[in-house]
Amino acid sequence: MAQESNYKTTQSHLPESRTSRLLKLGQLASSVAGGAVTEGFKRILSGRDKSAPSLLLIPENANRLAEHLAELRGAAMKLGQMISMESGDLLPAEFSKILERLREDAHHMPLGQVAMVLDSNWGKLWERQFKRFHFTPIAAASIGQVHEATTKQGEHLAIKIQYPGIRNSIDSDVDNVATLLRLFRLIPKELDLSTLLAETKIQLHKEADYLNEAANTIEFKKRIKSIKGFRIPSTDLDRSTHEVLVMEYLPGRPLDQLASDPELVRRSVAERLVRLALHETFCWGTVQTDPNFANYRYDSQSDLLGLLDFGAIQFYEQHRTQAFNHLLQAALEGDTKQMELAAVDVGYLDEQAPDRYKTAVIELLKCVTEPIRISGEYDFANSDLMNRMSEQAIELRLNQKYWHLPPHDVLLLHRKLAGLYLACVRLKTKLNVRALAVELTI
Incomplete structure (x- = not known):
């Protein structure tokens, strides 16, 4: 039943609990600090600038940050995306460029986690309603990933599946990532993130409710009728839940x-x-x-x-x-x-x-x-x-x-x-x- 797609991402098991996600961020902090120490020794030997901010903002640390946030997904990744987009002009060029990867790249769930989410939302025998279900996603982002499927009745669907634990980790993820960025001075001290953080939490809670997205899709589909040349997918409300959104597949x-x-x-x-x-x-x-x-x-x-x-x-x-x-x-x-x-x-x-x-x-x-x-x-x-x-x-x-x-x-x-x-x-x-x-x- 599983089918492959042409979409290329890195597969990784998503840490679900707050504790496991915090541990991941702790590993990131240690990795960044270790990278700074290593770079410091290199600069001592070469006689180059050894200031702490410049050590922390080396490309290797930016790569570590982007990779860990992509692995965590959810609010952690989304915050990195928003900081990149809203504050890129204030960030060092190399750091900003690497963070831009978060706008497109995300790890995706292994088959076991996909099945677990669908079992929880649709019941154990959900596979029986499908002729084909592509377990490799056709897209993966910060909150969920999208799978292509065909029902036994011939309906061609795009199914968005939310990463497990994402909704419960939004507030703590945002606070922890912001603390980490401040701690290692990976963002300018003159940049006040308080408003951005508060609004990010509100926005992410809305985005993590797929029934809310379904309602938005239906509302937008009504409005788009006044403009020619567009198509918005129909939404299957009977199969959709807060964590799974089922839509018509658009080629x-x-x-x-x-x-x-x-x-x-x-x-x-x-x-x-x-x-x-x-x-x-x-x-x-x-x-x-x-x-x-x-x-x-x-x-x-x-x-x-x-x-x-x-x-x-x-x-x-x-x-x-x-x-x-x-x-x-x-x-x-x-x-x-x-x-x-x-x-x-x-x-x-x-x-x-x-x-x-x-x-x-x-x-x-x-x-x-x-x-x-x-x-x-x-x-x-x-x-x-x-x-x-x-x-x-x-x-x-x-x-x-x-x-x-x-x-x-x-x-x-x-x-x-x-x-x-x-x-x-x-x-x-x-x-x-x-x-x-x-x-x-x-």
Whole structure:
């Protein structure tokens, strides 16, 4: 009954209890410390810099951290992903680059653990309902992994199975990993993680409830009917539980495999992605905030773009959506004063912000909204926008005495828009983003 897939990951037994997960983190701490000692002796012999922070931030330690977090999965891995995405500009280049692996790589469960989770949720005789069940996953991420299966009735399914013990370990994982990062100074001391940690716990508890994701999927499927060219899988609520999500299998290739497709295809897919993101943010107030390329599957036969993974949905209240629209309109009109007022509404600025800080924030927002502000086609493939944004973000964070962190739901939107930009870059497309944005304001 077991079938193989083309998906390549490392298989490892997932530590389930809080004690075993804490022991894993302890092993990581010892490994990092040992790596620093070894590097210290090397530098003593060579006469190079022997400062503690530089010893801890060597690539070998970053590799150890990424590997251990990928093995633990769950909140530990998710926190590494979020720190990489939200704070990459403040991290040493080698460390940030290695942490980026956590956005895509995860170990997967051995067959025994897969069967254990399914036995617990479906009963001992669950195999009888399937003609084929692929025990090797077709995808693995921080909270669960996805298996392909065909029922005896011929239903082609994608089944997301949550790693055992993940939901019960969320809070302790987040606290323990944060302590470890602080202890070894693997993140800058000026980076305040308190808000990020609290919001991460809330978000992960939502993402770890697969019935909640099923409801999100159904809601998003209703909204997507107003836009052509997309497909969202049907959800099997009868077979789904808090730990197992059963959906229709969608064929197709992830975005990163479309780079060599004809320009017409790449442009079409990019335009759909931008139009969808604009509707999510400025019309619906319902945003899928996980920008992983694997969450989009293009089927060339049907010319439909499949949308997957609705655990990370952010629902924005009307006042927040109105603030986003205020900022969009100001950017389209090039009105700096209105951009400043909108920045206050969104939460980028508060009344105490000094003029110099306000100016720096508005300049950064002008940079971010460049594809919308520029008339005609925007050349994503040859744009240096991300580099300019990084430089301005670093200057804003490190050279300003005053610092105001935007609300967490706004930071999640940053992640969405950054993923959208990178998708357009990967698709090597030119697109009239301004025209698509104007469609919403007419």
